[in-house]
Amino acid sequence: MQRRKNQNAELRKPEILEGYYHVLIDEGLEGASISKIANHLDIHPSLILHYFKSKDNLKQSLIGLMVSKFKSRHLLKFDHIEDLDKRFEALIDMLFSYEWSRTVDPGVHFGFYYQSFRDDNIASIFREMFRWLRDHICEALVEFHANGIIQIKDPIKIADYIVTLMEGLEFHAHFLGHGDPFETFAETAKQSVYTLVKYKLPRE
């Protein structure tokens, strides 16, 4: 039995959170107990409570981490694309892409959404996150509109619509996917957005 090296909080805390995340994928919110997390990480259960004072705190910390990762994503930055048409398409493509939808395991994010129904703190964190995304899209839409790429009346409504459809994509993949790849339905979703903002896809 090899003696375990000591690590400091800076290293341990993220390690535990990642362990929690993985146990969450396998066992779900109900099954992800402290001892299971400890077992998965091959450490003592008490160590988890040493760093995170309580189970609830652990949960909140993971949510915080996920949200901050979500926000710090560079995936929505397309300033490097000169052609505005192409830039707009790149944005839409990303929002309805498989890659984007899998920045977080869908089971885990679904679980936390569910938590938000009975935990006001979690609810407000997610509300804030989605509004952040909505506003980000909204700003982009206004700019594209100003440059004549698209035509919209109410940018907030459109941004709301896009975020909603983006989330719906996850739902569709899980419950209505016919074995078709993710992209099949994503195409339909994108078309509907293009129609809504009166964007003519320049077929090449």
Place this chain on the structure above:
Amino acid sequence: MQRRKNQNAELRKPEILEGYYHVLIDEGLEGASISKIANHLDIHPSLILHYFKSKDNLKQSLIGLMVSKFKSRHLLKFDHIEDLDKRFEALIDMLFSYEWSRTVDPGVHFGFYYQSFRDDNIASIFREMFRWLRDHICEALVEFHANGIIQIKDPIKIADYIVTLMEGLEFHAHFLGHGDPFETFAETAKQSVYTLVKYKLPRE
């Protein structure tokens, strides 16, 4: 202390399921234990296990009940409306209505959706349910199309889209609602459907 009357399985089982449902709303999937359900119904915990052999069976039973209620809803029958335009609008109005969205408590249905990520049985039940709805809508679309009310190419895709948007509505209400009534965003969703099927709303 008044002595409790005996009831038979036919009465008790639904009673327990309803109790489970209510505890589920208050406590969530993790908190809805057998003893809490028993307490809520003012009966002995063992009685629940007498009727439903296990906790898992209880859960599956409630899901089965919810799905069957969902399917037996008369809410989607609009044959009595003669005018086909009005009938089409009535269908769309219903699908994006508050009433329809609240046939089941959103927290509860969200919880079961979450379960479906780790329980293949539950997953297939919900997949089947949503495909049933999708097909129902699909058939309606084909008929409206045949009668020249709408114009569509791929009815299944459109039906998929409508179901997805309908579910997205729930998401939107929970995470992006600005205090506006449910109907505000529902209107946007409906408009997008109308556009997609080339339906001109006859403004009166």
Place this chain on the structure above:
DNA sequence: CAGCAATTATTGAACGGTCGGTGAATAACT
């Protein structure tokens, strides 16, 4: 740089509580 104290990381043992579940006892109905 040595040595020792303070701090931190990690383990260990034990807690009260609740969980789902069992099997037998009792009460009520048929």
Place this chain on the structure above:
DNA sequence: AGTTATTCACCGACCGTTCAATAATTGCTG
């Protein structure tokens, strides 16, 4: 009398949590 409804008394397992013991690391001091 036999079946069914209901309660009762337990069970082992696991839950999150606490607090003390021990091992490693850090930091101060002379």
